[in-house]
Amino acid sequence: MTPHNRADKADIAPVVLAPGDPLRAKLVAEHFLSDARLVTDVRNMLGYTGFFKGQKVTVMATGMGGPSIGIYSYELFTTYDVKAIIRIGTCGGLQKQIGIGDLVCAMTASTDSAWAHQYNLKGTLSPCCDSELLFKAVDQAKQLGYPCHAGMVFSSDLFSSYNALGQESWKAWARMGALAQDMETYALYATAAWTAKRALSLLTMTDSCVSGEGFGPEMRSKGLFPMIEVALGVALEV
Numbered sequence: 068m069t070p071h072n073r074a075d076k077a078d079i080a081p082v083v084l085a086p087g088d089p090l091r092a093k094l095v096a097e098h099f100l101s102d103a104r105l106v107t108d109v110r111n112m113l114g115y116t117g118f119f120k121g122q123k124v125t126v127m128a129t130g131m132g133g134p135s136i137g138i139y140s141y142e143l144f145t146t147y148d149v150k151a152i153i154r155i156g157t158c159g160g161l162q163k164q165i166g167i168g169d170l171v172c173a174m175t176a177s178t179d180s181a182w183a184h185q186y187n188l189k190g191t192l193s194p195c196c197d198s199e200l201l202f203k204a205v206d207q208a209k210q211l212g213y214p215c216h217a218g219m220v221f222s223s224d225l226f227s228s229y230n231a232l233g234q235e236s237w238k239a240w241a242r243m244g245a246l247a248q249d250m251e252t253y254a255l256y257a258t259a260a261w262t263a264k265r266a267l268s269l270l271t272m273t274d275s276c277v278s279g280e281g282f283g284p285e286m287r288s289k290g291l292f293p294m295i296e297v298a299l300g301v302a303l304e305v
């Protein structure tokens with residue numbers, strides 16, 4: 068137990084799928100897992116543990132932004148001894164070759180946040196994913212026939228559409244090769260590095276900054292199924 072998680076240690080699987088949205092955790096539990104039960108709901112940050120093809124898997128929400136995923140992932144890695152966290156998130160697309168609904172595997176993340184200041188490094192931290200998880204995810208996506216792009220993402224403290232820097236602020240990150248923008252990958256990868264654990268951020272591009280188009284309300288759940296299938300396939304191999 069922690070201040071933010073009421074699950075017993077034995078109730079959390081070694082691999083955790085981590086969406087930002089608590090209702091996405093519920094959706095995964097109800098549609099993809101068997102014998103899933105709610106193991107934590109502190110602050111409504113829902114967490115379920117069930118089975119996928121016989122393997123115990125936990126899906127727990129992390130909320131929005133680096134500080135929120137920073138708390139949940141740190142507790143999962145340390146108090147719960149979780150081996151690997153696979154984020155299943157949404158993102159804004161920053162490159163025209165990435166279609167709405169395409170998967171993005173974050174090899175590394177850049178950020179505008181001060182997250183890494185706590186590590187007292189004399190330079191800039193570029194935290195990266197676990198390479199084995201990345202290879203398995205790319206392979207799974209290929210096998211299942213889902214378009215998938217691997218590269219750098221930009222994890223921002225600001226939501227892409229609403230910020231005082233203006234509608235064009237994403238373009239400088241796109242110019243440097245960022246595939247997509249989310250809000251959690253940097254803090255997740257840095258926390259995994261700090262705790263010597265494994266992490267992968269698997270994202271679905273739901274809103275294109277390039278075209279202004281995006282998923283409608285129904286696709287914001289159904290359109291995420293390919294990402295969830297890939298993440299569960301990876302979880303089986305961890």
Ligand SMILES: O=P(O)(O)O[C@H]1O[C@H](CO)[C@@H](O)[C@H]1O
Nearest residue numbers: 086087088131156157249250
């Ligand atoms: O869909 P999730 O996983 O919450 O991820 C993205 O969606 C939220 C913003 O709408 C931010 O958390 C961002 O990173």
Ligand SMILES: O=c1cc[nH]c(=O)[nH]1
Nearest residue numbers: 157158159227249274
């Ligand atoms: O961070 C995010 C998530 C989804 N869509 C965006 O535009 N940004």
